[in-house]
Amino acid sequence: MLPTRWTARLWLLLLAMVCGGNASDIGSCQPQPSCQECIQSHPSCAWCKQLDFVQADGSDADRCAPRQELEHRGCLPSEIMDPHGKLHVLEDRPLSNSTQHQTITQLAPQKIALQLRPGEEQNFTVYFKRAEGYPVDLYYLMDLSYSMKDDLENIKRLGSDLLAALRDNTNSVKIGFGSFVDKTVLPYVSTSPSKWQNPCLDSNGVCHPAFSYQHVLALTNNASEFESRVSQQRISGNLDTAEGGFDAIMQAALCKEQIGWRNVTRLLVFTSDGSFHMAGDGKLGGIYMPNDGRCHLDANGFYSESHLYDYPSIGHLAEVLSESNIQPIFAVTGSRLPMYEELSRLIPKSAVGELKEDSSNVVQLIADAYSNLSSTVNLEHSDLPPGISIAYDSHCGALETYGRMQGGECSGVRVNELVQFTVRVKATTCLPGTQEVALRVLGVGEELHLQLTTVCECQCRDSQPYAHHCSRGQGNFTCGICSCQEGYVGQLCECKQEDLGNPENRCRDMNDTGPVCNGRGQCVCGKCQCNSHASGPFCQCDDTSCERHNGQLCAGNGRCRCGTCECQSNYTGSACACSLDTSGCLQEGVVCSGHGLCVCNRCQCDTGWFDSHCSHCLDCQTPCEEHRNCAECKAFGTGLLSGNCSASCNQTVSVLPAPTVNERWCQQKTEDGSLLIYLIEKDKTGSISITVKDKTGSSKQSTKLVLGLVTGLVAGLGLLLIGLYRGFIEIYDRKEFSHFREECERAQWNEVNNPLFRSATTTTFNPNYNQD
Template sequence: MLSTQWTGRLWLLFLLFACGENTQDPGSCQPHPSCHECIQSHPSCAWCKQLNFVPAGESDTGRCAPRVELERGGCLPSEIMDPRSKQHVLEDRPLGNSGQQQSFTQLAPQRIALQLRPGEEQSFTVRFRWVEGHPVDLYYLMDLSYSMKDDLENIKRLGSDLLSALRNVTTSVKIGFGSFVDKTVLPYVSTAPSKWQHPCLQANETCQSAFSYQHVLALTDNASEFESRVSQQRISGNLDTAEGGFDAIMQAAICKDHIGWRDVTKLLVFTSDGTFHMAGDGKLGGVYLPNDGRCHLDDNGLYMKSHLYDYPSVGHLAEVLSESNIQAIFAVTGPRVIIYEELSRLIPKSVVAELKEDSSNVVQLIADAYSSLSSTVNLEHSSDLPPGISLAYDSHCGDSETHGGAKGGECLGVHVNQQVQFTVRIKATTCLSGPQKLVLRVLGVGEELHVDLTTVCECQCGDTQSYAPHCSGGLGNLTCGVCRCQEGHAGRHCECKQELDPEATCRDVNDTGPVCSGKGRCVCGKCQCNAQASGPLCKCDNAGCERHNGQLCAGNGQCRCGNCECHLNFTGKACQCSLDTSGCMQEGIVCSGHGHCVCNRCQCDTGWFDSHCSRCANCPTPCEEHRDCAECKAFGTGLLSGNCSTSCNQMVNVVPGSTTDERWCQMAAEDGSLLIYLIERDERGRITLMVNGKYGTTTKQTFTLVLYLVLGFVLLGLFLIIIYRIIVEIYDRREFKRFEKERKCAKWNEVNNPLFRSAITTVMNPKYNSD
């Protein structure tokens, strides 16, 4: 039994040494001295808690290795600590209508618990289905600046139409109403008493004073009440084209109790024909405090602190809408659509629709926008991830799939009662400080998936024993197969008493460096080396051997003190060379007879190539090889005509006529004619040449003829060019002589040239007296 255990230990050490290169790779299992450090280091690591598993003189770091190596080393499977990630579904109601009033389940499961081991990825599936008749809350937020006068008249009559349109897709719907203008300070609105009381342009119009935001009607399913409250609204006015809509959206999203938001699908319809103020614009009116994101509505629903807090930023607004799970529909007039489309890209789950100048299409617009929002399913986590946690989403949308989304999953074109799935892959890179919560949800849907996260970072070995007999009769506590010695004792079994200088024998004389050469630890005056070292003082480097293809000793040997000890049938400094020759054999011949076998690969002779040296780069073809013999034996001509009988002993048959058989060789003879012949071999390898004859001119003759023709054309061209230049020269000389003759015969009056104009003007003064 003892010999079997020692064999197992030696086999484990051999594996550790042979795979020593992996210990340098952070992506693989490395030895560690304790169980919890071992399982935290890499998901492939396991720990053997079996007593006496590690041989005497070796370090307990050998207990940390991949499971398969521990089993090969003799560790019983029941003694191996290898905790894995686990998941447990805590709540999983079926999708659909539960039968109870307004009780719908569209997201499943609803609660799961995950136990993650650092470095190991875990995945779970999330299902979603739009259930027909799911409740909807719609809050109508309207711009009441003067330019929206005609829109207000139409809105006063649309309560019943809005409810009817939404009840086509759901049985439970509530609508509410709010309005906004702008901050009640200069330069946004006029604070002059006359303009404050009557901000409209026409003196006979009934207007209300400017305000920032007013919540008018909480969510209700009473269409008559909606129309009654909205009909009491009056138009107002401000000074600039930009409005304070961001203040209104922020208060409508934050003041949940005032608005009456339910935990259902929430829609906020924002209608305006103007642009918007955002963070920083308030400084122009002396408003410099950043928006605090809190509810500041009084008993009448008025936002009373707009003059104190700046407009919210786009990012702040997007964050609040996302956290409140509110989907925004920006219904704006044509000239403003482009601006709000840019805004919509920054606000999750929002759409933009074009509103007619008088808002006459608002009901159909809201119905279409809601349909567009409902057809897109976005699954994402609702808050920042705990430190060390990463997520990836794979979307399964029926006919299409997308993989690896880090921010969330998305399915487009989803219709009512269609089920889609998302695979969420989660991974912990470090140990969590304690239980953590993670919330997943589909944007625009009130339901959530709660994930309880914990990490497996401690070993539950179940063998903890104080003052264990295994530790030298009670001199230490036993945990996971390792003794933790009491003070004053040391050693793997606490068998040593600590002396004044217990490390003196663990280093060379006069050596002040680290004990055991820094590659092990000193226990009871002896070095316990790490897996990468060996020797009395751990000076032997068992991980410093040569590598081949990234592997220590090419994976074919064992590293000992910097030198590779190769396995049987391997050689070389890095054991990279195999002594086997099977890879060089083809049809029983090594390298086809044209090379020699090195490291089970053929090294070909000059002129030969491919994996078995079976192809020749510069060798003549059979037709080329026997051409001269065919010509001299049949016709007595060619390069071998004087030595034909000794050089060529092949039999030659002259066959009259031509042939088109692809086996016949067609080569150029020495005299330029076309030589046609056939090569045949009998069973003994003897060659017989059958010559068909010589015909016409060969390519060589044709080439010579073409060369002469080209040269003749070139010479003829040069001759014609020379004749042309001679004729032109003669003509030019005749013309020049005629010109000279006419010039000499011409009689010009060179003194009084009628075309001449002097550059000097002479003026005679009649009054000038020379005296």
């Protein structure tokens, strides 16, 4: 598969370069006054530093052009400055086959120095192999509002089961614990003294006073310690259904030393049966200061300043989790599942699972979520310097994706399976020194560090201060051109500024207020030195403004002079697109098959004729159709030309009673519907004779007769079918009525003597009714 796929991609790349890339690149390279500006302007531009490359009346800006053009104009390859980007791998440790080694390597290479030329793309390959038994840190963050009372009892026995489940995948695992309720101000919690001390809904219960977030246990591999510390926790309570979980997640991610996060796979399990507060909700409690993204845990592990800072936004939370390389697992009850599924779509590398009402399935939920998260490989980059862009091509076995800007991704990656990412980096501007960019796989502690620099200077190695070439020391010589000392100007610093006065006035046409040399050249010593694509004393002629054909100036068959195409001898037209050759119109020595004119070496067909050589006709008469009317008129005196045969027909017509008919004979229908059979013959002098067979009888009468018989037959058949149907219905109705009469006669009772009828046993009269 790989050779075939890469071969196909290579061919596509070569085809794009040949058909489109070079043409567009060359067309984008414009003359520039210096080597540095030249190589920064476009990746196809090169600079010729050859001393005698520019003629006396030329411009140094013409030294900037595509390499092919410079070589064509006589610049030696060794004198062309055309720097390109380079890639140097600084560190490339081999990928680990197991976790038995002290250092596990899943990502390679680890450090690359990348030199970029503005506009030019560099690419390299990143390899990732998922190691078996990679270490895991899991921090359990639990909602301790009153509705989670039943869940807390199950969580107190969770430590051993959770460690055992994770150790099925890794030998190095640590677990920690934290809890949250909500901000300790109205309207989130009750601030009355009695409710503050005991916020339980049950008056007989004893609850912990409300708090925002408490870090209870740092990451440890001791299951007994986990169960001991969790068993000491008491349920608490708040007023609304939404909780302060975002505050807790933010502090758990930011307080790395207190939590004890290692540089391994980091999981944060968030369990709750409620919704969440987010940025802006703090205004309900008079909190306007945005979340500052810092750790604020006190000595007892409480987020004591939650009343000062608003809840974090989802975007802020996602950014902090991504920077901390933490993968959240939201274990929530079924009623809250849709809400957290939407939240998970906004947080990279997160998972959601349905938690039973008493959290009895939390261990299996965490194991399944960890398996799904670890089998998805997301390669992403840190913040990019201005002017740098990165795109990713993902090669995940048989599945490949190209050109993703957000990052590379492979799903369903198994243990010890190797996946690859092609990373394409491009700079659009020059960077100020070396810039660092980190690439990493989310959920894995390893990183690939890129050291980015740009190629924006020309290393010509020919610098000469006060060079003799520059008017005997009036300028410094570098990259083939003179940089004049103060007070001197000119291509070779040959003019004194004070002698010229205002030289720019001499480089404009009379009464012209536009740019010097019309923006197509440089004013040197009071004269315009035009760029290679301009001409005229003031560079007023743009030699690239002529008409184009098929994307080529003057169709490639002439030269553009001051906006007008000067065509080669065998071409004409405003764009030199019309060839005077006629070979393309000839077919068997005949121009356009005799049915058209040859214009610009192409046939323009007469009306009705078509194809490249006008050899086919649309709606043209055949010889049989052309001579039919004359044959009928002269033979029988009928048809469209009857009475006008002499003037319209000059053929010789004879009638034979019964000739032998073959495929040469014409058979045409006449106006009266009869069939006319005739033979057309042409002698050497061009005279036409027609032999006509007797006409067959008119077919109109027979057609009418047949049509009448068919119509009558169809009508009669229809009436017969209708009559049969009505007769069948009549017989069926009579039979059913007779059957009904027989059933009535066999009945054992009638309407008069009903055996079920009983007379009334009591009769009541109203004395006031009908008194009159």
